[in-house]
Amino acid sequence: MEHFDEAAYRDSLIARGMEPGLATDVAANVAANRPRLLNKSVTKLLDTPEAMANEPATAIKAPSKTSSAPSASAPESTRKPKRAPQGEVSQKESQGKRDAVLQKTMEEVKKEQLSLFDIAPWDDDMRAIPNDIARTALFTVKNKRKPREALQGQPIYSYNQDVRITFSGIELRAEDDELVWQQMLEYSKRFPIGLPISFTFYELCTDLGWPINGKYYKKAEDSLTRLQASALQFQSSRLGTLVSLSLLRRFGILDRGKRSSRCQVELEEEMVYLFAGDHYTIFVWEKYRKLTPTARRLFDYFASHKQPFPLALDKFQQMCGSDTARAAKWKEQSKAACGELTNSGLVASSWVNGDMIYCKR
Helix, strand or coil: CCCCCHHHHHHHHHHHHHHHHHHHHEEEEEHHHHHHHHHCCHHHHHCCCCHCCCCCCHHHCCCCCCCCCCCCCCCCCHHHHHHHHHHHHHHHHHHHHHHHHHHHHHHHHHHHEEHHHHHHCCCCEEEEEEEEHHHHEEEEECCCCCCCCCCEEEEEEECCCCCCEEEECEEEECCHHHHHHHHHHHHHHHHHHHCCEEEHHHHHHHHHHHHHCCCHHHHEEEEEEEEHHEEEEECCCCCCCEEECCCCCCCCCCCCCCCEEEEEEEECHHHHHHHHHHEEEEEEEEHCCCCCCHHHHHHHHHCCCCCCCEEHHHHHHHCCCCCCCCHHHHHHHHHHHHHHHHCCCCCCCCEEEEEEEECCC
16 A cells, blocks of 8 residues: 655645644545545546546547438338437436436545545646546637637537537636646645645746746736636536536635735536546646647647547637638648647647648657
8 A cells, every 4th residue: 555644745735825733634534534545446436437437538539420310211100209208307317316426426525535636646747637628619729919708608619529518707718727727726636625725826827837027927817817707517428417617616815915925726626527537638747838829729639539539620720719710821820730749749740631630649
C-alpha cells in the first residue's frame, strides 16, 4: 500500500489557505479512510460501468450515415407508435435510477473526503480536461478584439452527438478562460471535493505564464468572474441530465487591496462526474498553454481520443466557435494550427489534406 504522509498533506492544505484546525481534521479523516478507499475501485465508486471505464465516450465515432428514421419501405401498420409512452416511462425510470446513483455517489465521495486527484490523478506538470468538454465549442476562438456575447440558453456545439450542452453567461474563450479553468482544476485536485481553495493572483499568473502586473491580474479576475457566472445544462447518454452547473460555483477575493489578499474559489461538486471512468485527457502544461487558441482546440480534439480520428474542417470550425467567414481562410488557419501543433512536440505530426485534418501521435 502506498504510504500516505498525513503531515505533508495537512501542510499542503494550509499552504493553499485552509485553516490549520480544519486542515488537521481533513488530513486525519483522509488518513483514517485511505486503507478502505484503496481497496475500492474509484471507477466502481463512481458507478461507471467497467466496459466504459477505459473507453472514449460512445459518440466519438464518425457520425453514422444510416438514418435512424423508420424505413420508408416498412408498412405503416408495422410501426407501433403506441409503444412510445412506454419508452418515455422507461427513459424516465432510467434517469431516476441514474440520479439516485449519482446522489449516493456524491454522498460517499464527501464522506471519504475524496479529492479530484483521487478520482482523476495527474502529475503536477500536467493538466486535465473532461473529454465531454474538450470536444465542444464551450471555449471559442473568436477574435479577441470583438466584444464577448451575452448568451442565454445558447446550444453549444458538441462533436459527440450524444452530448448536449446549453450555456448561459458571458461567452468563454480559449485564449484565457479555458486556461484559467484548467488551472482551477489543478489547484482543486488535492482538496476534498466541495471545500474552498485559495490562491493569489501572483500564483495564478505565474502558473499561466502571464506577466506579473495589474493588467493581467485584472484579466485573471475577469476570467474567474465569467467562469463563476456561467450556467451549463449538461446531458449525455453516459451521465443523463445533470442539474445546472457553473464552471466555478463560487469566486471571491479575501482582503482585497491588502498584501494578504487571496482569491477563493469552489468547484461544483457534480463536476467530478465529468471525469468519472477515465473520461478525461491529460497533457503537458508548459507546452499546451503556449499554443495559440486554435492550435490548442485542435489538440483538445485529437488528445481526447484514443485514436486520433480525422476531423473535417467544417466540424473543427464549429468546435472552435470560429467566426471566420471564408472557408479558404479557415483552411489556412487550420494548416497554421497543424504546423504549430507539430512544432510543439505534443504530437508527431498534424496536417490538412483536402477537407480533413489528420494527426499522428
